[in-house]
Every structure is written in structure tokens, then in C-alpha cells.
Amino acid sequence: MALSVLSPAFERSKKLAIQKSSKVILKLVPELRPTPGQQATDRIFYSIVGATLALGLLGLLGINILLGNDAIMVNEEREDALRQVALLSTSESLAERAISLGMIPSSSPTFLDISEPVPLEPEKVAKAKP
Numbered sequence: 001m002a003l004s005v006l007s008p009a010f011e012r013s014k015k016l017a018i019q020k021s022s023k024v025i026l027k028l029v030p031e032l033r034p035t036p037g038q039q040a041t042d043r044i045f046y047s048i049v050g051a052t053l054a055l056g057l058l059g060l061l062g063i064n065i066l067l068g069n070d071a072i073m074v075n076e077e078r079e080d081a082l083r084q085v086a087l088l089s090t091s092e093s094l095a096e097r098a099i100s101l102g103m104i105p106s107s108s109p110t111f112l113d114i115s116e117p118v119p120l121e122p123e124k125v126a127k128a129k130p
Contacts, residue, residue, distance in 0.1 A: 087093065095105075
């Protein structure tokens with residue numbers, strides 16, 4: 001008996017195996033045809049999408065309100081700090097603090113004018129150079 005005689009049988013069994021295996025694979029996946037009464041309508045889909053969008057917008061609105069309140073509180077605290085600095089830096093309060101530290105007011109104040117250069121005396125220049 002030659003193997004060429006069995007060749008058509010192998011071809012036929014190969015085709016049957018392919019057909020049966022494809023049916024088995026297709027049976028693993030459920031039918032995609034909608035059954036009556038179980039099909040989701042467009043109205044349900046649109047309502048779910050709309051509800052999701054509405055909840056997202058409400059969440060963003062809440063976050064925005066909370067951030068606005070925090071910004072107002074931070075601004076108020078900043079203004080209070082600036083007021084305190086302004087009170088501490090007035091000339092009267094600085095003079096009081098200087099006297100409390102033991103400083104004495106000057107009777108003859110000296111002002112520096114750096115707009116015009118002052119010529120150096122030759123004796124001072126000679127002493128400054130080693």
C-alpha cells in the first residue's frame with residue numbers, strides 16, 4: 001500500500017479539522033447579535049455619557065470654589081503681614097527700638113554725596129601705597 005493512496009484522506013481530514021477548530025473557537029466568543037429586550041438603547045447610552053459629563057463639571061466647579069476660597073484666605077494673611085511690617089518699619093517705631101537697644105541720636109549728622117568725585121590728597125595716597 002502506497003502513501004499516495006492515503007493522501008486524499010489526509011486532505012479531507014485536514015479540512016474537517018480546520019472547520020471544526022474554527023467552530024470551536026467561534027463558540028468561545030458569545031453571539032454578538034442583540035436579543036430582543038436586552039439591547040441597550042441610544043437613550044441609555046446618551047444618559048450615561050451626559051451624567052458622566054455633568055458629574056465631571058460639578059467636580060471641577062467644586063474644586064474651583066475651594067481653590068478660590070484658599071486664594072482669598074492667603075491674600076488676607078498676606079495683607080495682615082504687610083500691615084505688620086509697615087507698622088514695624090515706621091520711623092517712630094524704629095527710633096523707639098534704637099533707644100531701647102542703647103543707641104544715642106547723633107547731634108551732627110553727616111551726609112555722603114557720591115555724585116561728585118573727591119580728589120585725594122597726595123600725602124594720603126603716598127601713605128596708602130606700601
